[in-house]
Amino acid sequence: MTTQRTTARHAEVAGAGFAGLTVATALAQRGWTVRLHEQNDDVREFGAGILLWRNAMLALDVIGVADAIRADGVQPQYYETSLDGSTVSAELPGYPYWAITRPRLHALLADAARAAGVEIVTGSRAVGADPAGALLLADAGQAEADLVIGADGAGSAVRDSLTDLAQERKKYSDGVCRLLVPRPEAFRGERWDRVIDFWTLEPDAMRILFIPTGPDTIYLGMMAETRNPRASRIPIDVEVWSQRFPHLAQVIELAGKAEGGRHDTYQTTRVTPWSAGRAVLVGDSAHAMCPALGQGASVGIVNAVDLAHALEQGDDIEVSLARWEARERRMTDDAQARSAHMAATRGLARGSGFTPELMETANFVSAAVSEELQARYPVPEANRSW
Numbered sequence: 190m191t192t193q194r195t196t197a198r199h200a201e202v203a204g205a206g207f208a209g210l211t212v213a214t215a216l217a218q219r220g221w222t223v224r225l226h227e228q229n230d231d232v233r234e235f236g237a238g239i240l241l242w243r244n245a246m247l248a249l250d251v252i253g254v255a256d257a258i259r260a261d262g263v264q265p266q267y268y269e270t271s272l273d274g275s276t277v278s279a280e281l282p283g284y285p286y287w288a289i290t291r292p293r294l295h296a297l298l299a300d301a302a303r304a305a306g307v308e309i310v311t312g313s314r315a316v317g318a319d320p321a322g323a324l325l326l327a328d329a330g331q332a333e334a335d336l337v338i339g340a341d342g343a344g345s346a347v348r349d350s351l352t353d354l355a356q357e358r359k360k361y362s363d364g365v366c367r368l369l370v371p372r373p374e375a376f377r378g379e380r381w382d383r384v385i386d387f388w389t390l391e392p393d394a395m396r397i398l399f400i401p402t403g404p405d406t407i408y409l410g411m412m413a414e415t416r417n418p419r420a421s422r423i424p425i426d427v428e429v430w431s432q433r434f435p436h437l438a439q440v441i442e443l444a445g446k447a448e449g450g451r452h453d454t455y456q457t458t459r460v461t462p463w464s465a466g467r468a469v470l471v472g473d474s475a476h477a478m479c480p481a482l483g484q485g486a487s488v489g490i491v492n493a494v495d496l497a498h499a500l501e502q503g504d505d506i507e508v509s510l511a512r513w514e515a516r517e518r519r520m521t522d523d524a525q526a527r528s529a530h531m532a533a534t535r536g537l538a539r540g541s542g543f544t545p546e547l548m549e550t551a552n553f554v555s556a557a558v559s560e561e562l563q564a565r566y567p568v569p570e571a572n573r574s575w
């Protein structure tokens with residue numbers, strides 16, 4: 190039963206990335222006052238693309254930004270896998286997931302946050318949290334709140350200050366250059382409105398994940414082993430990549446000129462539990478995962494919306510946090526374990542990798558999502574895992 194509150198509850202959030210903007214918006218839409226701190230001088234996101242699976246689209250629909258993603262992004266017709274230049278599978282026909290650029294998704298979330306009344310403070314760096322209910326800021330002392338949220342990414346200072354939380358961190362031997370390139374004429378049209386996962390495994394693993402993110406842009410995820418330094422840097426080495434993927438020479442040439450991309454080595458962080466008192470972690474600060482399944486941001490977005498929903502269902506914040514974690518923990522742990530396994534085995538390279546077990550993450554539905562909303566995202570029979 191929900192009781193009538195006389196004063197709004199207040200949240201201080203660290204980090205205006207996808208999870209931070211999402212949780213800030215969802216709380217503000219539920220009557221909270223929210224201040225969101227971003228350490229950079231502007232609210233921005235690097236130049237790459239992103240897949241938003243059904244789990245994330247449902248959560249984004251709850252906060253009202255899914256329609257814009259559907260309008261601006263691309264629904265891939267297939268997830269095709271190509272090994273050594275030959276197609277080995279074309280999976281997920283008709284599956285409800287969308288590709289969009291990271292800057293566009295970020296701008297949509299920032300607009301939604303502002304429209305919901307979130308106060309965004311830039312140039313404000315969080316250095317820790319007090320479980321009694323305060324965010325510790327580098328330049329502004331303590332900001333007290335009913336709830337403090339660390340959405341400050343894989344290198345989270347908020348998490349590291351909460352010494353009651355156990356952390357397991359792992360680095361992997363693969364990394365990925367992520368960037369956006371203009372979409373040449375030869376890569377337009379229906380044939381190319383699909384994800385194509387181009388692999389070569391010999392003499393070492395290199396992969397180009399080709400994802401159209403709109404009529405004019407392609408996201409390239411260029412994965413390589415970090416012990417191959419020429420394939421693990423930005424700007425990318427056009428010669429090394431073109432030798433391995435000669436049929437993609439035109440987009441590789443464009444990738445060599447791309448600005449705003451980034452290289453990251455795969456890493457995971459497992460934190461137990463996700464909260465201490467009135468301080469809670471959401472997104473990569475709590476569960477950074479290997480990008481091998483493209484689920485890192487989606488899981489963070491799902492958990493962010495469900496966190497706001499759980500807090501709405503009861504007045505006792507610590508009870509709500511425990512309930513929320515109980516609902517989201519297994520799905521999140523499974524996503525982390527599955528993406529780490531895929532990264533270690535490179536299991537997607539041989540095609541037909543999206544097994545019902547793997548699709549469990551993409552098909553996860555949080556308690557914040559109504560039946561009516563779910564019906565907007567029908568899952569083809571072959572991809573059902575329930």
Ligand code: 3HM
Pocket residue numbers: 238239240365398410412480481482483484
């Ligand atoms: C969507 C996606 N999938 C996989 C990777 C990867 O393995 O690096 C990155 C992605 O953005």
